[in-house]
């Protein structure tokens with residue numbers, strides 16, 4: 001256990017997103033489940049809350065006066081090629097799992113960034129890049145080893161403590177600290193994917209065409225569109241300064257014919273083509289970080305003509321907004337605590353620090369299309385209020401999560417997160 005002033009103490013709390021600074025009372029840099037158990041028991045004895053951080057991509061509230069468990073050294077990983085599964089440690093990032101599984105012709109259901117941590121992703125439900133083909137990544141978890149607030153390590157699955165297993169796949173760190181997961185992999189066969197870029201001046205035309213195109217795509221096609229406007233400032237490389245761009249990303253696990261109508265629009269660059277599944281995180285080109293961005297999200301019921309016009313009218317630098325098409329396999333019944341609640345698109349607003357008002361204005365103007373719900377995996381520091389956290393779950397899921405929280409963490413030891421208070425009233 002590290003205490004303030006010890007070597008490595010300050011660094012252990014630093015992460016990808018630098019909008020939150022932690023001032024914990026103690027830090028455990030865990031290498032195994034026993035370290036996590038020791039830290040949880042220590043925190044309970046001292047009457048302190050427990051915080052967990054792997055990469056810091058999904059920060060919520062400062063871990064002040066808490067016992068912070070840094071899992072980044074829990075890097076165990078075994079692949080069972082015959083079963084098509086992997087057992088992965090809590091400190092891994094998706095890029096680690098991709099590298100270890102690719103030689104076996106297998107791949108995990110990861111998201112847009114290889115740098116995101118596996119357990120933050122899976123406990124938030126995990127919206128993979130192939131979401132319309134495969135559904136949430138949480139639905140491809142076979143079992144979890146989880147340390148609960150009583151300091152026990154439990155192996156949970158559909159047949160062992162199924163309610164806890166369900167809650168941990170969507171409820172983020174609220175019900176315990178996951179130390180290891182057994183995940184089902186997919187074949188890393190050839191798929192079709194890439195990015196088509198258009199000048200920002202064509203944003204309305206491209207976005208209208210994209211909206212129409214998404215309406216006729218089969219479940220084998222997942223996609224997103226990002227609208228980017230860069231300010232004309234000397235700190236930026238010349239090729240970005242004052243420019244705006246529309247990027248459409250397509251991932252097709254079918255025959256690759258989907259991109260035809262988008263290509264017919266005449267993009268200024270186009271990387272769409274055959275590629276191995278394992279190359280999937282190269283498509284989005286997410287920043288390696290660290291960053292101080294202001295991140296907000298929403299779920300939209302539609303991307304109709306008026307929504308397109310509203311988005312385009314608000315495209316003023318600095319602007320970085322992504323829309324991901326939902327539906328497909330995401331709408332099938334599943335046994336985890338995450339759902340899109342019927343939304344058609346996920347909206348992710350990624351503004352630089354200082355542009356908070358612009359982000360709020362955009363969300364306000366998009367309110368007619370906003371379902372009011374959110375995805376737990378896309379809650380960040382602006383969403384730490386439990387009333388906002390509640391929006392990330394259907395009423396049924398939230399009630400079940402509160403029941404699990406009451407049973408396994410009645411004292412709310414795990415509260416340095418997007419918190420589900422055990423005493424929360426269930427309507």
Ligand SMILES: Cc1cc2nc3c(=O)[nH]c(=O)nc-3n(C[C@H](O)[C@H](O)[C@H](O)COP(=O)(O)OP(=O)(O)OC[C@H]3O[C@@H](n4cnc5c(N)ncnc54)[C@H](O)[C@@H]3O)c2cc1C
Pocket residue numbers: 015052053054055056057058059060071090110111112113115116117118119120121123124125126127128129172173174176177178179286287377378416417418
């Ligand atoms: C650039 C970028 C791209 C992204 N792309 C996608 C995407 O394509 N799809 C998607 O679904 N999400 C995506 N996300 C969201 C991401 O999945 C969440 O922010 C996730 O929480 C990050 O996990 P982490 O471990 O990297 O971050 P951390 O900040 O270390 O952890 C975030 C939270 O996850 C929980 N957590 C972490 N580890 C554990 C554990 N061992 N046990 C229990 N709880 C734990 C805790 O609540 C913790 O506060 C993206 C985020 C970023 C910044």
